[in-house]
Every structure is written in C-alpha cells, then in structure tokens.
Amino acid sequence: MQERSYQEIWNNCLTIISDNVSVQNFKTWFKPIKAVALNEKILTIQVPSQFFYEWLEKNYITLIKKTLK
Numbered sequence: 833m834q835e836r837s838y839q840e841i842w843n844n845c846l847t848i849i850s851d852n853v854s855v856q857n858f859k860t861w862f863k864p865i866k867a868v869a870l871n872e873k874i875l876t877i878q879v880p881s882q883f884f885y886e887w888l889e890k891n892y893i894t895l896i897k898k899t900l901k
Contacts, residue, residue: 838875842867845899852895861888875900 842865850858864884869876879885888896 838867838870841870841875841900842877845896848899849892849895853892861892 846862849862853862861884864880866878867875868878879888
C-alpha cells in the first residue's frame with residue numbers, strides 16, 4: 833500500500849481545521865502554512881515567522897495535533 837504524501841496529509845488536516853475555525857482565522861493563520869516533510873510519523877510544517885509559530889503554538893496547537901492523529 834502506498835503511503836500518502838505529506839502534502840495530502842496536510843491538505844486533509846486543513847480541511848478539518850477549516851471546519852473548526854472562522855474563515856478569517858483560517859485564511860490568516862493556516863493558509864500560509866506549508867508542509868515540507870514527513871519522516872516516520874512526524875509532519876514538518878513551515879510557517880512565515882517566529883511570531884507566527886508562537887501564536888499558533890499558543891492558540892491552535894491542540895487543534896493541529898488532533899487533526900494529525
């Protein structure tokens with residue numbers, strides 16, 4: 833069985849996330865995120881800045897983790 837690509841996994845996560853946040857928050861905080869790698873069970877994402885990272889960590893880390901399980 834072929835494994836899903838990291839882009840496919842992240843796109844599926846974005847679909848779930850978009851159902852759980854406002855349209856504006858999705859556009860602001862999730863659209864700019866890019867999936868860059870998948871090693872074992874770790875999906876690496878790229879965010880625009882350190883501030884962006886810290887804000888997501890503070891406000892959306894639980895949602896992000898749930899969508900990746």
